[in-house]
Amino acid sequence: MPTETRVAGQLANLYGLMAEFATPEELLAAAERTRDEGFRRMDAYTPMPIEGLAEAIGFRRTVVQQIVFVAGLLGATGGFMLCWWMTVIAYPHNVAGRPLNSWPAYVPITFESMVLIACLSAVIGMLALNGMPQPYHPVFNVPEFLRASRDRFFLCIEAADPRFDLEGTREFLESLKPLEVMEVEK
């Protein structure tokens, strides 16, 4: 079999190269180096959140807070409108001559609806942005990756990165002094 085809075939089945580190500090430094090197398609995997890691791999901002803000506004509006509609339109009820639109009494329900919708959207929005539930992901093909939820810290450069080439990227990752460099199959 000609060498070219073998490499191409392997590349077609390759998700990326993964380096394993023992400490979050080493991973953080490695992620920064990798980004400086010009790689963009990469991700880091850690058993706990590491401050500054998302920025180091080039993740600038999340829209979770915007989703929650809009959802909170909608929840509050919905809660208030529900009370108003029930007491003014659907089931008007004269209580001792007080106005039908007795808005101060609607405040608790307005507030609770705001919190409910905002909290639900925070979690559902976070899961949706993370693409979860996602039962399969190539990184799970690496046996060592079981420790990513335990005590090891991983950096993965994806084959889809324009600067990726199997030999060169492997050499670069080795230069970061990881415990090991592994190929990740799709």
Place this chain on the structure above:
Amino acid sequence: MNADEHEPVAVIDPGPDKVIGPGHDYDTVTEKIAGVVYRPMSRTPIQMFVGFGIAFVLVNLFLVAVSWLFYRGVGVWGITIPIAWGFAIVNFVWWIGIGHAGTLISAILLLLKQDWRTSINRFSEAMTLFAVACAAMFPILHLGRPWLFYWLLPYPNQMWLWPQPRSPLIWDVFAVSTYGTVSFIFWFTGLIPDFASMRDLRPNTFVGKIWGLLAMGWRGSARHWARYQKAYLLLAGLSTPLVVSVHSVVSFDFAVANLPGWHTTIFPPYFVAGAIYSGFAMVLTLAIPVRRWYHLEDLITTRHIECMAKVMLGTGLIVAYGYAMEAFIAWYSVNEYERYAFYNRVMPQPGTYWWTYWLLILCNIAIPQLLWSRRVRLHTWAVFAIALVVNVGMWLERFVIVVTSLTRDFLPSSWGMYWPTIWDWATYVGTLGVFLALMFLFIRGVPAISIFEMREVVHEEEPEHAHGD
């Protein structure tokens, strides 16, 4: 070194200054916390079986009590006119108050960046969840026709009847259901990364697949963590005013009414403080035995116990201020009925509940003052005993508020007494069983301490030990 061949870390309580025992690294905390769940049945502490057995008997008592209630109606309880709100409402307020400590620990202490929050937050969130479940049952059981409970919800029906949103009782429906839902998602969100850890500890097994299903494919990506932390922080920020609002709304059930002894503006803050007070007492009641049975003294340390004892002391003093203000306003209002309501509560006279008031002062104000002493705070079992006393005291407080106010209102011709029946007690003790049974199952079934947050603690506290090999 293979991760499975760790020497177990010695269980050392590091005392009142540190939140984690010496010698832990990322892997040992994972092993230790997951080990509580993965421990074979034969090595589960015997106390867990005994405790669950007792709780299970009480669950059955609860089922019997509720079946009898459904069959015969609320007349099986001691409630009468004028005391239509008996144990059911006392227990409702008591249980929901207990839940508040969980949210306080997980949300407010997160925002305040308190290091002793981790390792008790998961546990208290579960406590919140089960306490709210117990609480929410009572108003429904107290309905004359509980199967029509959905009439409380605004839904289009053929009679075109809608709930009255000017009533605190309907606010309660919204507050408690929101509180239950938010507590659940807060708890579940916190568990997702730990589900992934549990999954990866038992790859290719049936139980591993169940964890995998719950983890939803969590892989610890840095992008995911960034969104996760943002969402978690927002949940905490939203839960903080929520927890204050829930018990305020509960207090409106009383404060908005005209009844002397209920119609008081201090109720919302005083109820919230009381809720946190009783909740911390319940966390201590549960955490102290469990940490002992499972040898978790290195993760739930004396520092955690001492900090919780201090919060209990502080909130207890706010509650004491609330009692003092009730007395002061009764006098200062120059309102005949207010004054009488207070007099009726405190003056020893036959045929009244005066003794419950003084018992409550003893339990909630006198005995907890022992916590001023550092020696008492550092003595775990003394704190446990005081926590039990506070649990009883806070229940008595709700009894005094609900029952004594109702027994003697404006007109002597409509005065009456309330005596709980065996079915009142059976329902109350039954929910204690439901709560404890759920807690036992939780401790045995899911990581009761947040594993990934403990790794963060390891990272901060023990940099030299963090990396096992």
